[in-house]
Amino acid sequence: MTETVFHRSKADLLPERPPPPGTAGAVGWVRENLFSSWTNSALTILSLYLLWLVVPGVFGWAFLDAGFAGTDRTACEGAGACWAWVDQRIGQFLYGFYPREQTWRVDLALLLLVPAAAPILFDKLPFGRKALWFSLAYPFLAVLILLGGFGLEEVPTDKFGGFMLNITIGLAGIIVSLPFGILLALGRRSQMPVLRLICIGFIEAFRGIPLVTFMFTAALLLPLFLPSHFNWDLVLRVIVVVTFYAAAYIAEVIRGGLQAIPRGQYEAAQALGLGYWQSMRLVILPQALKISIPGIVNTFIALFKDTTLVIVIGLFDILNIGNQMVANPDWLGLGLETYVFISVFFFVICFSMSRYSMHLERRLDTTRR
Amino acid sequence: MTGKPRHGPSLGRLWTDERVRGAIFQFLTVLGLIAFVWFLVANTSDNMAQIGMKAGFGFLGDQAFFDINQKLIDYTSTDTYGRALMVGLLNTLLVSVLGIVAATLLGFLMGVLRLSHNWLVARLATVYVETIRNIPLLLQVVFWWTLLTELPRVQESKSIAGLVFLNNRGVRMPAPVMEPGMGIVVVAFLAGIVAAFFVTRWATRRRMETGQPFPSIWVNLGLVVGAPVALFLLLGQPLHWDVPVLGTFNFSGGFRVTPELVALWWALTVYTGAFIAETVRGGILAVSKGQTEAAQALGLSRGATMRKIVLPQALRVIVPPLTSQYLNLTKNSSLAVAIGYQDLVSVGGTILNQSGHSIEIVGIWLAVYLSLSVGTSAFMNWYNHRVRLVER
Known part of the structure; x- marks a missing residue:
């Protein structure tokens, strides 16, 4: 028996044929993703109809028919939005009652936030870790710039307002609530029963009750709890309750992260002779915080919205x-414009925060190589 | 340390003992806490003495002197503060229940649509979720409320098919009026639900034992819908609708829903729906692909795969965060205070302003919301225990 050996050269192969019509390219994509079945086609047509109903109207209202310039109501007699009015009041929207000639200080504080936040948010920047000293000094610097003193005109907090007030409260809450939340989470998992109970009570009380009631507490009850000569700033009181509220949520997020760390890590840290704080700082928390990032950022977003x-x-x-x-x-009758305008501010900031957290998640994901 | 004997009492050794150190630390914490609370209480009683106020819940029996336009139980301004708070609590529960039902429907729909194979539909659902989640709820509440109050006046109401009327005083819609006999239909309907439950259980058991399918869907449909409808027709349709009619100044007939309730309910639904959609999506994605493939290999259709394989497993992941969304919605209903929907916080705020009993009112708020949240977490623990994976 002779063995038959088949030799094939490239020339023997059939030439490549194009894919069946309508399965590749744009047409194929549309078929696959929009019209793959009867229900799918119906959904697509329904969606297109909805878009056709909504998009041209909204676009026309916001841009085509809108009035952009003018000083009073007559500037926008058209059917569209009246942005002229927003334009007139932009100063109040941004700075509230902050003295007009001093608003550069608000801008400056916001501008300085960029170099202060950059070393925390991104690595591979010039100056490396040294830049973090500026981040650490920033909160104090910002308070100084905003409140004044030392030669600057003093601006009391009751002049704070507009978006600047939202950013001030939100930023202060974010900066303080993270370390506070970490301590609460550690306390909740502590071996010491008294400490644990206190932390559980604190966390559950703040998580179970709406923030609105804490706002009333800040405004009405806190002054009652403290000596009457002790005059406490309202904005500061609000920052305190907002911080406590966010810290309770952050503590629960981090507790989840701590629980996800396998026992072996704790034991390995002990075996290396690390004390409690050392093992937390060097071994446990870096891993736990990494897992908790999405939850922490979500809490920050919620805090900012709140x-x-x-x-x-x-x-x-x-x-x-x-x-x-x-x-x-x-x-009168400009509710739509106002609220859409304000929404844009919040959307831009909150959306960037959530995108950043996704980016961070991917960057810190060391399990995938 | 080196010169001392290794055993025996020594202050230094005592300090390095973890348990002793822990005990001392805890003791100091308790002392500090007591001192702090004492400091607060002392200040508070001082301050209250200065303004001449007495603490206590006696004021709840005083006359309220204010009106509430949205109420589920009888209430007039001559009633007491206590009853006003009760009205507020019921309003909180009303908008929460309405919101939870609607947000669950919307959230599940949007969560499933986000995973749709249809590119356009998935994108639209994503746009909804991302937009709504990144805008403050309070802003949305105020937005809808402003839109509703900018509607035309009563005389120029917008009508939907001549049945529902929208104007700046809210929504007026037909009210069902029951005639004698309707009670029997309602009872039949409820009995149908109970019967359907038992039929399903029996059918499942029979299928488990014998493998024979039973058309339980059709039988149940007959029991729940068919029988009551037949009874309804047999009894000569003992129900009619009281349709609102526009008079000279206002509508007569029908019932009115205030713009505050509609705005709050709608905002809570849309907002919480976006969060529930994310929860649902995460839950469905958490079911491993092998389960879907196994179901397809068994020849189940896509709908059946979703219903019988994916969703039951996804629910295990979905329910705990879902209950906390429900709790969030209930807490968020307190934003009512910004638009004047008279919920617990809103009514409490009015009483607080009138009577000055801030500590007691805040105490009532804390007690109510804390018991709601404790109840929710109790349910969550029970459910987790019930659905946990039973492993060998």
Whole structure:
């Protein structure tokens, strides 16, 4: 028996044929993703119909028919939005009652936030870890710039308002609530029963109760709890309750992270002779915080959105300023414009925060190589 | 240390003993806490003495002197503060229950749509979730409320098919009026649900034992819908609708829902729906692909795969965060205070302003919301225990 050996050269192969019509390219994509079945086609057509109903109308309202310039209500007689009005009041939206000639200080504080936040948010920057000293000094610097003193004109916090107030409260809450939340999470998992009970009580109380009630507490009860001569700033009180509130949520997020760390890591740290704080700082927390990042950022986003709640105790943040303007008889019927305008501010900041957290998750994901 | 004997009492050794150190630290913490609380209490009683106020819940029996337009139980301004708070609590529960039902439907729909194979639909659902989640809820509440109050006046109401009327005083819709006999239909409906439950259980057991399928869907549909409808027709349709009619100044007939309730309910639904959608999506994605493939290999259709294989397993992941979303919605209903929907916080705020009893009112708020949240976490623990994976 002779073995038959087949030799094939490239020339013997059939030439490549194009894919069946309508399965590749744009047409194929549309078929696959939009019209793969009857229900799918129906859904696509329904969605297109909805888009056709909504998009041209919204686009026309916001841009084509909108009035962009003018000084009073007559500037926008068209059917579209009246941005002229927003344009007139932009100063109040951003700075509240902060003295007009001093608003450069707000801008400066915001500008300095960039070099202060950059070394925390991104690695591979010039100056390396040394830049973190500036980040550490930034909160004090910002307080100094905003409040004044040392030659600058002093601005009391009741002049704070507009978006600047939201950012001030939100940023202060974010900066303080993270370390506080970490301590609470560690306390909740402590071996010491008394400490554990106190932390559990604190966390559950703040998580179980709406922030609105804490706003009332900040405005009405805190002054009652302290000596009467002790005059405490309202904005500071709000920052305190917002911080406590966010810290309780962050503590629960981090507790989840701590629970996800295998026992072996704790034992290995002990075996290396590390004390409690050393093992936490060098072994446990870096891993636990990494897992907790999405939850922590979500808490920050929630905190920032919750800064609007100050309106229930009469502070003039951007939303309250908007509310006042909507009620202004000279510019009646501009609710839609005002709230859409304010939404854009919050959306941009909160959306960037959530995108950044996704980026961070991918960067810190060491399990995938 | 080196010169001393290794055993025997020594202050230094005592300090290095972890348990002793822990005990001392805890003792100091308790002392500090007591001192702090004592400091607060002393200040508070001082301050209250200065403004001449007495603590206590006696004021709840005083006359309220304010009106509440949205109420589930009888209430007038001559009633007591206590009853006003009760009205507020019921309003909180009302908007929470309405919101939870609607947000669950919307959230599940959007969560499933985000995973749709249809590119356009998935994108639209994503846009909804990302937009709504990144805008403060309070802003949304105020936004919808402003839109509703900018609706035309009563005389120029927008009508939907001549049945539902929208105007700046809210939504007016037909009210069902029951006639004698309707009670029997309702009872039949409820009995149908109970019967359907038992039929399903029996059918499942029979299928488990014998492998024979039973058309339980059709039988149940007959029991729950068919029988009551037949009874309804048999009894001569003992129900009619009281349709609102526009008079000279206002509508007569029908019932009115205030713009505050509609705005709050709608905002809570849309906002919480976006979060529930994310929860649902995460839960479905958490079911391993092998389960779907195994179901397909068994020849189950895509709908059946979703219903019988994926969703039951996804629910295990979904329910705990879902209950905390429900709790969030209930807590968020307190934003009512910004638009004047008279919920517990809103009514409490009015009483607080009138009577000055801030400590007691805040105490009531804390007690109510804490018991709601404790109840929710109790349910969550029970459910987790029930659905946990039973492993060998």
